[in-house]
Amino acid sequence: MTQTILLTGAAGGIGTFLRTQLPPYGYRLRLADVKPVPDAPDSLAFDLRDAAAVREAVRGVDAVVHLGGIALEDSFANILGSNIEGAYNLYEAVRQEGVKRVVFASSNHAVGFTPLTGEGLIGSDIPPRPDTYYGLSKVFGEGLASLYADKYGVETVSIRIGSCFPEPRSPRALATWLSPADCTRLIHAALTAPGVGHTVVNGISANTRAWWDLSSARALGYEPQDDAEAYAAEILAEHGELDPAHADARLLGGYFTTVEPPV
Numbered sequence: 001m002t003q004t005i006l007l008t009g010a011a012g013g014i015g016t017f018l019r020t021q022l023p024p025y026g027y028r029l030r031l032a033d034v035k036p037v038p039d040a041p042d043s044l045a046f047d048l049r050d051a052a053a054v055r056e057a058v059r060g061v062d063a064v065v066h067l068g069g070i071a072l073e074d075s076f077a078n079i080l081g082s083n084i085e086g087a088y089n090l091y092e093a094v095r096q097e098g099v100k101r102v103v104f105a106s107s108n109h110a111v112g113f114t115p116l117t118g119e120g121l122i123g124s125d126i127p128p129r130p131d132t133y134y135g136l137s138k139v140f141g142e143g144l145a146s147l148y149a150d151k152y153g154v155e156t157v158s159i160r161i162g163s164c165f166p167e168p169r170s171p172r173a174l175a176t177w178l179s180p181a182d183c184t185r186l187i188h189a190a191l192t193a194p195g196v197g198h199t200v201v202n203g204i205s206a207n208t209r210a211w212w213d214l215s216s217a218r219a220l221g222y223e224p225q226d227d228a229e230a231y232a233a234e235i236l237a238e239h240g241e242l243d244p245a246h247a248d249a250r251l252l253g254g255y256f257t258t259v260e261p262p263v
């Protein structure tokens with residue numbers, strides 16, 4: 001049977017390609033964002049801070065792909081509203097409406113202060129080390145997912161996304177890139193794998209220069225097809241190799257570890 005999926009953050013970068021790439025996997029999408037979603041007159045426009053609107057949006061769907069929220073560092077007040085209160089409203093709505101599965105767009109910035117030692121790949125079972133209030137909100141989202149799985153049986157796959165853009169843009173992204181097609185494959189695996197409870201996975205493509213281990217994502221059925229190495233010559237000609245002293249070469253979250261929040 002065709003599953004109906006609520007896609008929050010549908011007007012954003014990832015939402016924009018999922019809108020066309022998820023339906024061929026057999027999903028019907030209900031689109032939502034605080035901004036209008038281009039060419040989607042039926043999309044829902046509401047702020048994730050509005051608990052009643054979130055509950056109405058969730059009613060009757062089979063699962064939620066939760067992309068909505070602030071995707072960069074911001075003031076604590078803004079992160080608190082869109083990402084923390086927004087995620088809480090989403091999980092409460094899901095619990096109350098009996099929705100059984102969420103795919104949560106977590107981030108490498110939940111573990112951004114993890115050192116890059118070069119000694120083996122980094123798994124998805126490492127402790128939280130957020131690099132920003134933004135990363136801290138992703139730690140909260142993963143915690144919320146764990147609580148709602150254990151207490152209420154709402155299953156979640158939290159995907160710690162690396163850098164998901166049409167193409168890698170920097171030497172760092174040669175390690176962290178998640179291609180749009182692989183992102184769609186991973187979300188499909190996260191929506192369909194049985195018995196996930198709360199599972200945290202790393203989200204990158206099959207990058208030659210990867211720092212991250214993909215075994216927990218592969219265990220869901222994810223088979224990445226892309227490799228940022230196809231862009232390496234072009235990116236390195238433009239930017240040069242990563243300076244070993246730069247945060248991008250020393251810490252998983254790269255330059256986010258040096259960003260100060262706006263006041």
Ligand code: NAI
Nearest residue numbers: 009012013014034047048068069071082105107161163164
């Ligand atoms: P984006 O900023 O392009 O899209 C986020 C969408 O959320 C926007 O359309 C925005 O209007 C909406 N939004 C923000 N606050 C909202 C609120 N209070 N209520 C309702 N909607 C709200 O970000 P992108 O790149 O598409 O990322 C999607 C998700 O994936 C985000 O949660 C982000 O943190 C996460 N992610 C993305 C990565 C990437 O490389 N693109 C890497 C790691 C995580």
Ligand code: 15L
Nearest residue numbers: 071072107108109162163164
């Ligand atoms: C993220 O979490 C951001 O949402 C995205 O804009 C990129 O900066 C990405 O991480 C990254 O680390 O490249």
